[in-house]
Amino acid sequence: MTTPPDAAERFPSLVVIRHPLVQHKLTILRDRRTQTKIFKELVDEIAMLMAYEATADLPLDNLAVDTPLEQTMGKQVSGKKLTLVPILRAGLGMVEGILRLVPSARVGHIGLYRDHDTLEPVDYYFKVPSDAAERDFFVLDPMLATGGSAVSAVASLKRAGATRIRFLCLVAAPEGVRRLSAAHPDVTIYCASLDRELNAQGYILPGLGDAGDRLFGTR
Ligand SMILES: O=P(O)(O)OC[C@H]1O[C@H](OP(=O)(O)OP(=O)(O)O)[C@H](O)[C@@H]1O
Ligand SMILES: O=c1cc[nH]c(=O)[nH]1
Numbered sequence: 001m002t003t004p005p006d007a008a009e010r011f012p013s014l015v016v017i018r019h020p021l022v023q024h025k026l027t028i029l030r031d032r033r034t035q036t037k038i039f040k041e042l043v044d045e046i047a048m049l050m051a052y053e054a055t056a057d058l059p060l061d062n063l064a065v066d067t068p069l070e071q072t073m074g075k076q077v078s079g080k081k082l083t084l085v086p087i088l089r090a091g092l093g094m095v096e097g098i099l100r101l102v103p104s105a106r107v108g109h110i111g112l113y114r115d116h117d118t119l120e121p122v123d124y125y126f127k128v129p130s131d132a133a134e135r136d137f138f139v140l141d142p143m144l145a146t147g148g149s150a151v152s153a154v155a156s157l158k159r160a161g162a163t164r165i166r167f168l169c170l171v172a173a174p175e176g177v178r179r180l181s182a183a184h185p186d187v188t189i190y191c192a193s194l195d196r197e198l199n200a201q202g203y204i205l206p207g208l209g210d211a212g213d214r215l216f217g218t219r
């Protein structure tokens with residue numbers, strides 16, 4: 001897990017995951033010719049690889065285990081089960097891949113869409129486990145554009161009591177990283193790429209287009 005020096009200097013809470021497999025798969029994802037089936041598979045695989053990196057510092061407890069030959073000390077991840085929170089819809093594409101790595105994770109949901117004209121998030125659903133204060137949350141959304149949706153999702157989680165929150169996206173715009181880290185400096189942001197900028201319609205450049213539409217074949 002490495003962060004290029006420019007991004008690290010500009011955004012201390014940003015981690016860019018530069019693993020070769022992540023970068024290779026992201027390039028196929030960006031390609032306009034990539035169809036829904038492959039797009040979905042790639043989002044799933046990239047999310048899993050990113051989660052491997054984003055879980056690297058989870059605390060462990062010691063645990064005694066009986067092998068067929070003797071007892072030894074092993075490790076287990078401390079605390080309550082991790083909770084994945086996809087932002088609907090596009091965040092759903094990241095859930096299954098991470099669940100293959102962490103099958104015991106809980107899954108909450110936050111329903112938000114970005115108003116086409118104002119680019120501000122509109123809230124429509126919220127459900128997470130009730131003991132939020134005791135859990136580690138991974139908020140999932142492939143795209144961090146203006147940052148409005150991410151800021152609103154994290155604020156909703158904090159109102160529910162969450163204190164340990166990470167944000168995983170595939171592609172981030174500098175505008176979104178700036179807004180999310182200003183509003184929630186305690187939230188580490190993981191991405192596969194920090195892209196150049198937003199266009200006038202709030203789309204990330206070079207980006208990959210509308211992640212929700214490409215995942216679900218709407219458009
Ligand atoms: O950083 P922002 O400017 O808020 O934009 C990012 C949001 O826009 C997209 O969702 P969209 O509103 O298209 O909903 P969808 O997932 O249902 O397609 C994306 O998946 C993020 O949730
Ligand atoms: O580039 C973008 C910006 C917001 N939402 C997307 O799906 N793509």
Ligand SMILES: [Mg+2]
Nearest residue numbers: 210211212213
């Ligand atoms: Mg969309």
